[in-house]
Amino acid sequence: MKRRHTITQEAVLKILVDSNKAMSQDAIEKRIDIAINRATIYRILNRFCDDGTLHKIVADDGKQYFAFCVKCDEQKLPEQHFHFRCTHCETIECLPSAVHFSLPKGYAVKQVNCILTGLCNECS
Numbered sequence: 001m002k003r004r005h006t007i008t009q010e011a012v013l014k015i016l017v018d019s020n021k022a023m024s025q026d027a028i029e030k031r032i033d034i035a036i037n038r039a040t041i042y043r044i045l046n047r048f049c050d051d052g053t054l055h056k057i058v059a060d061d062g063k064q065y066f067a068f069c070v071k072c073d074e075q076k077l078p079e080q081h082f083h084f085r086c087t088h089c090e091t092i093e094c095l096p097s098a099v100h101f102s103l104p105k106g107y108a109v110k111q112v113n114c115i116l117t118g119l120c121n122e123c124s
Contacts, residue, residue, distance in 0.1 A: 022067035086120035
């Protein structure tokens, strides 16, 4: 089923594309210039994740961040890759390293969330 394209979807996506970094829902809410409530922003973000337009990162601080990752496409990053959260400037970025792991027999991975924290190359 084709979804309808709305002004609110465009506004949320534009903020993420223009920021060039992962953002939390509350950071998006602060930047948006149209009347939209928190639940609608979450619904839009999750729909974009389901469609593959964005990816969701759950950081070590428990917050959900959403990224429109141009680098993922340009650098052909693996689907399951590491993220880095800078504890100083609080940016989150995708790293080009693939996640490698092994599990006991009988386990099946559906999703991987690997986040490293520290100081980014600009803050260190």
